[in-house]
Amino acid sequence: MEPTFDAVAIVGPGLVGGSLGLALRRRGLARRVIGIGHRAESLDVAKRVGAVDETTLDAGQGVREADLVVIATPISAVGPVARAAAGRLKRGAVVTDVASVKQSVISTVREALAGRDDVAYVPTHPMAGSERRGAEHADAELFAGSVCIFTPLAGTPASAVHRLRAMWEAVGARVCTLEAETHDRIVARISHLPHLVAAALVLCVSEDEAAFSGGGLADTTRIAGGAPPLWRDICQSNAPEVLRALDDFAAGIGHVRDLIAQDRFDELQALLEAAKRKRDSFPERRRPR
Amino acid sequence: MEPTFDAVAIVGPGLVGGSLGLALRRRGLARRVIGIGHRAESLDVAKRVGAVDETTLDAGQGVREADLVVIATPISAVGPVARAAAGRLKRGAVVTDVASVKQSVISTVREALAGRDDVAYVPTHPMAGSERRGAEHADAELFAGSVCIFTPLAGTPASAVHRLRAMWEAVGARVCTLEAETHDRIVARISHLPHLVAAALVLCVSEDEAAFSGGGLADTTRIAGGAPPLWRDICQSNAPEVLRALDDFAAGIGHVRDLIAQDRFDELQALLEAAKRKRDSFPERRRPR
Numbered sequence: 001m002e003p004t005f006d007a008v009a010i011v012g013p014g015l016v017g018g019s020l021g022l023a024l025r026r027r028g029l030a031r032r033v034i035g036i037g038h039r040a041e042s043l044d045v046a047k048r049v050g051a052v053d054e055t056t057l058d059a060g061q062g063v064r065e066a067d068l069v070v071i072a073t074p075i076s077a078v079g080p081v082a083r084a085a086a087g088r089l090k091r092g093a094v095v096t097d098v099a100s101v102k103q104s105v106i107s108t109v110r111e112a113l114a115g116r117d118d119v120a121y122v123p124t125h126p127m128a129g130s131e132r133r134g135a136e137h138a139d140a141e142l143f144a145g146s147v148c149i150f151t152p153l154a155g156t157p158a159s160a161v162h163r164l165r166a167m168w169e170a171v172g173a174r175v176c177t178l179e180a181e182t183h184d185r186i187v188a189r190i191s192h193l194p195h196l197v198a199a200a201l202v203l204c205v206s207e208d209e210a211a212f213s214g215g216g217l218a219d220t221t222r223i224a225g226g227a228p229p230l231w232r233d234i235c236q237s238n239a240p241e242v243l244r245a246l247d248d249f250a251a252g253i254g255h256v257r258d259l260i261a262q263d264r265f266d267e268l269q270a271l272l273e274a275a276k277r278k279r280d281s282f283p284e285r286r287r288p289r
Numbered sequence: 290m291e292p293t294f295d296a297v298a299i300v301g302p303g304l305v306g307g308s309l310g311l312a313l314r315r316r317g318l319a320r321r322v323i324g325i326g327h328r329a330e331s332l333d334v335a336k337r338v339g340a341v342d343e344t345t346l347d348a349g350q351g352v353r354e355a356d357l358v359v360i361a362t363p364i365s366a367v368g369p370v371a372r373a374a375a376g377r378l379k380r381g382a383v384v385t386d387v388a389s390v391k392q393s394v395i396s397t398v399r400e401a402l403a404g405r406d407d408v409a410y411v412p413t414h415p416m417a418g419s420e421r422r423g424a425e426h427a428d429a430e431l432f433a434g435s436v437c438i439f440t441p442l443a444g445t446p447a448s449a450v451h452r453l454r455a456m457w458e459a460v461g462a463r464v465c466t467l468e469a470e471t472h473d474r475i476v477a478r479i480s481h482l483p484h485l486v487a488a489a490l491v492l493c494v495s496e497d498e499a500a501f502s503g504g505g506l507a508d509t510t511r512i513a514g515g516a517p518p519l520w521r522d523i524c525q526s527n528a529p530e531v532l533r534a535l536d537d538f539a540a541g542i543g544h545v546r547d548l549i550a551q552d553r554f555d556e557l558q559a560l561l562e563a564a565k566r567k568r569d570s571f572p573e574r575r576r577p578r
Contacts, residue, residue, distance in 0.1 A: 127502065127503035146503060149501065186498045186501055187501075189493055189494050190494055190506050191502070191506070193490070194510075196542070196545050197486060197490055197509070198564075199560065199561055199564035200542050200545055201486055202567050203541055203563065203564055204478055204482065204534065204537050204538050204541060205479055207567060207570050207571075209475045209479050210479060210570070210572065211436075211572060212416055212436050212438065212465070213572060214418060214436070215417075215573070216420075216484070216511075216512045217479050217483055218573050219508045219509070219511050220483040220486070220487055220511070221483075221509075221568050222505075222509070225569055226565070228561035229558060231561050232554050232561060235549055235557060236554050239549050239550075242549060243546065243549055245493065246542065247546070249542070250539065252489040252493060253485075253486070253489050253538070253539050253542065256489055260528050261532055265524070265525050271488065272488055272517035272520050272521060273517045274492065275488035275489075275491040276488075276513060276515070276517055278491050278494075278496060279487075279491045279510050279513040281496050282491075282499045282510065283499065283500060283504070283507060284504070
């Protein structure tokens with residue numbers, strides 16, 4: 001396949017960044033993939049698994065020759081990375097990020113890139129991942145069949161958006177476009193709320209009690225195994241929408257409680273039926289884990 | 290292997306009852322398995338998949354020759370079945386049930402069997418199953434590696450408990466003994482609460498929003514696909530413990546909300562870390578689904 005970008009720099013080649021590097025290299029979609037990080041050990045892993053061709057600890061240096069810079073760090077590092085890279089970016093480069101929250105990240109990156117009208121910033125959020133971390137879990141097929149949400153800014157050259165879209169489609173993703181605000185509202189409900197709910201559920205159960213579980217509990221709480229610092233960042237960056245989602249959910253739990261306490265089991269059954277019908281329409285994980 | 294019971298009657302040979310029948314027949318653990326139900330179609334399925342040798346719609350007739358009667362119906366049918374069978378049970382027969390709630394079911398069955406001092410009732414709860422229903426999903430290995438909780442009554446002959454235990458162990462389960470009250474408190478937390486939480490979570494998300502999900506949502510809400518009438522029965526039969534579990538969980542969600550609303554993200558991270566540590570110790574589902 002024709003490379004969509006010649007040299008791609010991936011800042012933070014962990015699970016998501018590393019999987020992208022692996023997918024690009026396996027499919028011949030980039031001539032060079034440069035891995036940038038702040039820990040030599042993690043970069044060594046990324047290189048060993050074949051996610052990157054070369055590595056550097058110096059973000060400014062690493063991005064100099066890149067046609068595409070993918071910021072795949074935890075949210076709290078996106079701003080520092082963008083600031084470190086801003087002065088060194090190649091004219092005409094495309095910059096993207098893969099953060100789970102868009103409005104706050106977009107404003108941070110735009111600020112860092114102010115004055116660089118010769119580079120195009122295209123925010124995205126590939127809806128793929130797992131509770132595992134690190135390039136050792138990188139998977140060239142992570143994005144196959146997944147959705148990648150683009151939240152492009154007004155005024156970004158269409159050609160930059162188009163090239164990035166071609167790249168994501170080439171690694172198997174279906175690209176959708178949303179307003180950043182809509183994105184943040186939706187992911188608060190489909191991703192951030194479930195994470196907090198899973199954590200709260202785990203904390204209601206002792207390890208001795210969990211030992212009796214038949215497996216449903218494991219499924220329901222699996223995502224609570226995700227990395228706490230990443231989820232802290234996410235909740236902090238999307239706090240208003242996460243709070244709204246928590247409030248709606250708490251009201252739902254309160255309603256269920258009332259139905260049981262007030263012996264309204266016909267209504268409880270109707271509620272469980274509505275939930276089942278909706279749940280049966282949800283997309284499944286695409287591969288066995 | 291030596292049969293543990295000669296003739297076994299399974300009332301309600303669906304997913305759990307049918308899997309037990311299949312496991313007993315495949316391993317030569319019973320000479321005859323009699324399937325009893327109230328729908329001919331379901332019994333035909335049970336016979337076709339090999340879960341039972343013969344079938345009948347007449348519970349009184351079906352239990353007459355059984356050395357073991359397994360009541361594997363939804364909770365609301367356990368009482369009627371026990372009453373229909375009571376006068377017909379063979380002298381020396383063992384009666385068991387596999388219901389997800391023990392205190393209320395035990396009291397119903399004891400009442401139905403009052404006066405039958407010549408039969409032994411041993412309540413159990415195999416912690417295996419799935420959100421699927423019916424003998425078409427029966428699996429001879431469903432119990433392999435699972436836990437089967439026994440909540441035996443004082444005064445039950447040890448030999449009856451021993452024989453039933455040998456049967457569950459022969460199909461692969463590890464048998465644990467709990468007080469019925471302890472059982473009901475634990476399953477409210479590890480099973481009934483997660484089910485209600487999954488349903489409430491589903492109802493916070495629209496189908497359009499769910500279409501963007503990467504799979505974590507599917508895991509977290511999978512159990513909400515379970516049969517609403519069964520779960521209604523369960524919540525009703527274990528209402529006091531389910532309410533206590535819901536209250537603890539709601540307090541936990543309220544605490545998470547406060548941490549976010551009050552910008553206490555160090556504490557949120559500590560909470561997520563505690564949840565992750567505990568979650569990492571939970572038993573996983575034993576087989577890919």
